Amino acid sequence: MVLKEAVQEYAIIHGKLIKLKKNDGRRLQAVCLGGLKCPFYLYASKLDKSESTFVIKTMSLEHTCGRVDKLKYASxxxxxxxxxxxxxxxxxxxxxxxxxxxxxxxxxxxxxxxxxxxxxxxxxxxxxxxxxxxxxxxxxx
Ligand SMILES: [Zn+2]
Structure with a gap:
């Protein structure tokens, strides 16, 4: 899934503890666990089941957290x-x-x-x- 990988890439590049809260193939929700109530937020969903493209519905790329240098996404x-x-x-x-x-x-x-x-x-x-x-x-x- 391309969007999931894009989110992971983003997390790695920016050194953020992004967690995929929901990732069931239809909906994807990502939050940041880096700081206390960091406002980063992303929500995307597919328009319909057969569609392979995700549409980003809400997104807030602002962070109040600091950078981390060890991420589990660096698998x-x-x-x-x-x-x-x-x-x-x-x-x-x-x-x-x-x-x-x-x-x-x-x-x-x-x-x-x-x-x-x-x-x-x-x-x-x-x-x-x-x-x-x-x-x-x-x-x-
Ligand atoms: Zn953050």
């Missing part, structure tokens, strides 16, 4: 997506150097464990697409 999945080019180019990529990249790009500290998991995920993805291509090749033959 291995996110890291893997964000740094897939780098990870694909070099599966033996130095953990510390990627850690420094994340810190530089997003002012965010991630643990070595998170990087390891992102690397593992990238490896599975590469192998997966290889198998897929191999399967297609076989179809041609």
């Amino acid at each position: 291995s999945k996110w890291l893997c997506n964000r740094y897939s080019k780098k990870l694909n180019r070099d599966t033996h990529l130095d953990v510390k150097s990627l850690q420094e990249d994340v810190l530089e790009d997003y002012c965010m500290n991630v643990t070595k464990h998170q990087i390891y998991r992102a690397k593992k995920r990238a490896k599975v993805m590469i192998e997966g697409s290889y198998i897929e291509q191999y399967g297609r090749l076989r179809d041609y033959a």
Whole structure:
């Protein structure tokens, strides 16, 4: 879901503790838990069930909270997506150097464990697409 990812990306870039309160595929509601009664608020919903696009109904991007540098959204999945080019180019990529990249790009500290998991995920993805291509090749033959 694109909007959910956009909200997570926003949270990471701005260093905010955004929580998805409602995310049932039809409605998405996000609040900020960073400060006491931070006014950030986002509510979006689909126009109708068959529609894949979300429409943002209400939104307040104002924050009264401070920046946090450790976010749970910096998941291995996110890291893997964000740094897939780098990870694909070099599966033996130095953990510390990627850690420094994340810190530089997003002012965010991630643990070595998170990087390891992102690397593992990238490896599975590469192998997966290889198998897929191999399967297609076989179809041609
Ligand atoms: Zn906030």
